Amino acid sequence: MSAASDISSTAPRTRDDRWIAVAVLLAIVAFMAVFFVVPLGALLIRSVADRSGAFVGLQNFIEYFSTPALFNSLWNSLFVAAVTTVIGVTLAFLFAYALTRTCLKLARLFRAAAQIPILAPSLLPGISLVYLFGNQGMLKEWLFGASIYGPIGIVIGEVFYTFPHALMILITALSLTDARLYEAAESLGASRLRTFFTVTLPGAKYGLISAVFVVFTLTITDFGVPKVIGGQFNVLATDIYKQVIGQQNFEMGAVVAIVLLAPAVLAFVVDRLVARKQIALLSARAVPYAPSPKPLKDWSFFVYCAVISLAIVGIIAMAGAASFIKFWPYNLSLTFDNYRFDLMDGGGWAAYYNSIELGIWVAVVGTLFIFSGAYMVEKMRGLYALRGLVQFAAVLPMAVPGLALGLGYIFFFNYPGNPLSFLYATMAILVLNTVAHFYTVPHLTAATALKQLDTEFESVSQSLKVPFYITFVRVTLPVCSPALLDIGIYLFLNAMTTASAVVFLYAPHTSLASIAVLNMDDAGDIAPAAAMAMMIVYTSAALRLLHEGISFLILRRAQAWRKR
Amino acid sequence: MATGPGAAYLEVRDLEKRFGEFVALRDISLSIDKGEFVVFLGPSGCGKTTLLRAIAGLDRQSAGSIVQDGREISNLPPAQRDFGIVFQSYALFPNLTVESNIAYGLRRMDGAQKRKRVAELLQLIGLPGSGDKFPSQLSGGQQQRVALARAIAPSPGLLLLDEPLSALDARVRIHLRKEIRDLQRRLDVTTIMVTHDQEEALTMADRIVVMNHGVIEQIGTPEEIYRQPASVFVANFIGAMNFVAGRAMEDGIVRCGGIDLASDDPHRLPAGAQITVAIRPEDIAVRNLPPGGSNIVEARIVDLEFLGAFCRATLATGLGDAADLKADFSINAVRDLGLKPGHSLPVRLPPDRLVVYPAE
Numbered sequence: 001m002s003a004a005s006d007i008s009s010t011a012p013r014t015r016d017d018r019w020i021a022v023a024v025l026l027a028i029v030a031f032m033a034v035f036f037v038v039p040l041g042a043l044l045i046r047s048v049a050d051r052s053g054a055f056v057g058l059q060n061f062i063e064y065f066s067t068p069a070l071f072n073s074l075w076n077s078l079f080v081a082a083v084t085t086v087i088g089v090t091l092a093f094l095f096a097y098a099l100t101r102t103c104l105k106l107a108r109l110f111r112a113a114a115q116i117p118i119l120a121p122s123l124l125p126g127i128s129l130v131y132l133f134g135n136q137g138m139l140k141e142w143l144f145g146a147s148i149y150g151p152i153g154i155v156i157g158e159v160f161y162t163f164p165h166a167l168m169i170l171i172t173a174l175s176l177t178d179a180r181l182y183e184a185a186e187s188l189g190a191s192r193l194r195t196f197f198t199v200t201l202p203g204a205k206y207g208l209i210s211a212v213f214v215v216f217t218l219t220i221t222d223f224g225v226p227k228v229i230g231g232q233f234n235v236l237a238t239d240i241y242k243q244v245i246g247q248q249n250f251e252m253g254a255v256v257a258i259v260l261l262a263p264a265v266l267a268f269v270v271d272r273l274v275a276r277k278q279i280a281l282l283s284a285r286a287v288p289y290a291p292s293p294k295p296l297k298d299w300s301f302f303v304y305c306a307v308i309s310l311a312i313v314g315i316i317a318m319a320g321a322a323s324f325i326k327f328w329p330y331n332l333s334l335t336f337d338n339y340r341f342d343l344m345d346g347g348g349w350a351a352y353y354n355s356i357e358l359g360i361w362v363a364v365v366g367t368l369f370i371f372s373g374a375y376m377v378e379k380m381r382g383l384y385a386l387r388g389l390v391q392f393a394a395v396l397p398m399a400v401p402g403l404a405l406g407l408g409y410i411f412f413f414n415y416p417g418n419p420l421s422f423l424y425a426t427m428a429i430l431v432l433n434t435v436a437h438f439y440t441v442p443h444l445t446a447a448t449a450l451k452q453l454d455t456e457f458e459s460v461s462q463s464l465k466v467p468f469y470i471t472f473v474r475v476t477l478p479v480c481s482p483a484l485l486d487i488g489i490y491l492f493l494n495a496m497t498t499a500s501a502v503v504f505l506y507a508p509h510t511s512l513a514s515i516a517v518l519n520m521d522d523a524g525d526i527a528p529a530a531a532m533a534m535m536i537v538y539t540s541a542a543l544r545l546l547h548e549g550i551s552f553l554i555l556r557r558a559q560a561w562r563k564r
Numbered sequence: 565m566a567t568g569p570g571a572a573y574l575e576v577r578d579l580e581k582r583f584g585e586f587v588a589l590r591d592i593s594l595s596i597d598k599g600e601f602v603v604f605l606g607p608s609g610c611g612k613t614t615l616l617r618a619i620a621g622l623d624r625q626s627a628g629s630i631v632q633d634g635r636e637i638s639n640l641p642p643a644q645r646d647f648g649i650v651f652q653s654y655a656l657f658p659n660l661t662v663e664s665n666i667a668y669g670l671r672r673m674d675g676a677q678k679r680k681r682v683a684e685l686l687q688l689i690g691l692p693g694s695g696d697k698f699p700s701q702l703s704g705g706q707q708q709r710v711a712l713a714r715a716i717a718p719s720p721g722l723l724l725l726d727e728p729l730s731a732l733d734a735r736v737r738i739h740l741r742k743e744i745r746d747l748q749r750r751l752d753v754t755t756i757m758v759t760h761d762q763e764e765a766l767t768m769a770d771r772i773v774v775m776n777h778g779v780i781e782q783i784g785t786p787e788e789i790y791r792q793p794a795s796v797f798v799a800n801f802i803g804a805m806n807f808v809a810g811r812a813m814e815d816g817i818v819r820c821g822g823i824d825l826a827s828d829d830p831h832r833l834p835a836g837a838q839i840t841v842a843i844r845p846e847d848i849a850v851r852n853l854p855p856g857g858s859n860i861v862e863a864r865i866v867d868l869e870f871l872g873a874f875c876r877a878t879l880a881t882g883l884g885d886a887a888d889l890k891a892d893f894s895i896n897a898v899r900d901l902g903l904k905p906g907h908s909l910p911v912r913l914p915p916d917r918l919v920v921y922p923a924e
Binding site for chain 1: 668
């Protein structure tokens with residue numbers, strides 16, 4: 001379909017068709033308005049108001065920037081994020097290089113190990129690091145007297161937490177390279193080093209930039225790692241929490257949230273611009289690169305990948321071990337006591353079940369909602385304004401830190417007189433918030449899957465007098481089932497592990513597993529906190545395995561009709 | 565073919581389509597008879613697909629009207645029109661079997677009726693027993709036939725084919741041309757096909773609508789289009805053609821580079837007008853020239869290109885500055901006359917083969 005015919009094509013379709021498309025698109029616009037835009041607006045308004053709600057202009061910001069205790073956190077955040085980015089992206093790049101460009105033994109195993117951090121809340125690496133390098137830590141001497149509580153701990157924790165995200169982007173970037181470029185370089189007599197700097201790096205350039213921004217944003221907006229291991233080292237994310245939960249200073253909390261929003265939005269904008277260029281780089285005629293064996297190189301990278309994988313597994317294993325130990329380091333006998341959550345504050349087992357419930361709701365409702373929206377955006381004709389609006393709104397949530405969104409929810413839904421205030425302190429608001437917060441990636445996944453379908457399915461249905469929603473159910477959904485599954489799993493995992501937005505929104509009876517980890521750690525019950533964090537890991541891991549199994553079955557069933 | 569008003573099955577009047585500033589279709593008027601096979605032919609971007617989609621109602625026109633079988637359908641949504649369509653990509657549903665694909669538009673029928681109709685269609689397209697297969701298990705040509713069966717299953721009054729053969733390799737394409745044409749005759753379904761392949765158009769169509777830049781250049785039978793192209797564009801687009809600049813004289817005489825040639829072209833241009841004279845390479849005669857006959861010019865063979873069934877010669881003549889004529893000579897002629905590059909010989913440009921256009 002040419003660009004020209006895209007602009008016009010006034011969509012003639014039967015009335016019931018159009019009504020449904022408009023309704024779905026409007027529902028998404030309304031949802032994004034109420035559960036994303038307006039809360040952020042409320043956050044903005046609150047940042048320029050005093051306690052009584054009167055407008056005070058930029059006074060809160062002036063106070064923020066003239067109070068060194070607050071202002072220092074900004075530098076701390078930028079510093080930690082920058083160091084994490086440099087270390088994390090370098091490590092991930094080498095790992096991705098090993099996976100894509102060398103004849104690596106056990107590549108699948110390494111790849112799986114590198115994905116593990118995704119299964120855990122970001123509180124978990126913090127807890128593990130306490131056990132490994134804390135005051136009673138097993139490997140305390142490794143730090144030569146330096147303290148893990150502070151920037152060192154935060155950087156290690158964040159590198160762990162962001163590693164799989166950077167790795168996935170870099171694997172994609174490095175897989176895209178055209179093998180013919182290497183053949184050309186070789187035939188022209190370029191050295192290996194020169195080839196690396198003139199072919200490999202430029203080819204992965206956009207992936208690298210993207211990885212840099214993703215790691216930077218994840219780190220600066222993360223709250224779990226610095227909360228547990230930050231000690232006296234304050235960062236923006238923990239400041240918001242302290243201002244709001246500790247000091248009940250909502251205005252200053254709003255100011256910090258907006259200060260935090262700025263670098264995140266900046267990173268987001270740059271990333272979107274780069275993503276656009278990346279697409280232009282793809283060539284359909286590229287020949288995939290197949291590495292040839294080079295024993296020295298291959299084994300060096302094998303050792304490297306083994307070390308990194310062991311570190312990742314080690315951090316998880318430490319939390320796992322700690323959860324079964326009676327009283328570290330004095331009584332190392334094994335016990336299940338730490339899993340008796342009902343004996344601790346933090347929400348008990350109910351919190352865990354709440355997390356499961358939240359995950360299921362978010363996965364089911366979110367997947368159908370987001371996928372339907374993406375379908376209308378991709379496959380309907382006409383309705384340009386509405387489709388454009390939904391497409392635009394869908395990518396915004398990625399730019400907004402969970403803490404900022406959660407705080408906005410307090411201001412908006414807790415506002416006296418808001419007819420939606422009945423949602424406050426319910427499971428529903430956690431579901432809606434989580435769907436809004438994690439909207440972007442599922443939408444893009446769905447859009448990609450839908451773009452691969454023939455553009456004429458809808459036209460064929462119309463010519464055969466079959467309404468589009470029947471084709472949606474009979475063809476589109478089954479064909480996109482792998483993408484639907486991916487989206488559902490993504491939403492479930494994030495609902496299980498997130499502790500940022502929801503930390504402001506849970507009520508005692510809707511406490512979540514990740515919140516329980518946070519609160520038990522806060523109360524000094526660090527072994528039970530490790531145990532609850534491990535419950536999240538077990539659940540996520542089980543689900544991932546289930547996902548693999550179901551994907552395998554779907555693929556096998558679908559093999560009949562998929563391209564052989 | 566020409567029928568009076570009211571008798572046509574499909575009547576398109578003054579159709580126009582704009583995309584913002586860009587005019588994709590202008591002044592499109594044509595009528596198609598019942599059972600006719602009409603081909604829209606033109607280069608990519610000429611508006612042929614836009615016109616087809618307007619007739620289907622998939623992309624509505626900006627102005628003008630469409631009447632099908634006496635019913636005004638200009639503003640009806642596709643679902644309320646009466647047509648079946650086959651796309652270039654076939655758009656077969658990959659997760660449904662061949663049977664389910666064909667039955668997709670038969671929702672109103674009950675199970676037994678549906679099965680009967682599907683079996684009938686599978687028979688018709690020569691794929692009995694393939695009903696349980698999935699589209700990806702079929703070859704391209706077979707997929708194409710299934711798409712065709714799906715489109716005609718509800719027995720539409722109008723069949724629209726949007727470049728249906730262009731995704732297939734050459735051998736299958738030629739075979740399917742005939743098959744589609746036979747099927748269309750048997751079903752007597754009015755059919756419009758869009759293609760950019762002139763050979764396809766010439767072999768399949770009852771009538772061809774040649775389009776360029778959003779307007780119709782010519783409507784006619786394949787023979788008319790080939791023999792009497794209405795414009796330089798049509799002459800150039802269909803088949804190979806030589807063009808020579810010249811001037812019109814009295815009595816159908818044209819003068820090119822000082823040589824006078826007679827032309828039987830009924831479209832006489834006023835004496836003195838600047839003209840372009842056209843002749844097809846295969847119409848340039850080299851054997852059995854009437855002694856002392858008219859329209860014979862002396863030519864030197866500059867180049868001789870072997871193309872298998874015939875040879876294409878490049879001839880230098882006195883017809884103009886750049887008048888290198890292309891002429892197709894049979895292998896026999898080349899052998900018998902011992903034609904070689906550098907040889908000179910007389911050739912004839914038969915008057916009934918010379919077409920004359922005003923110079924552009």
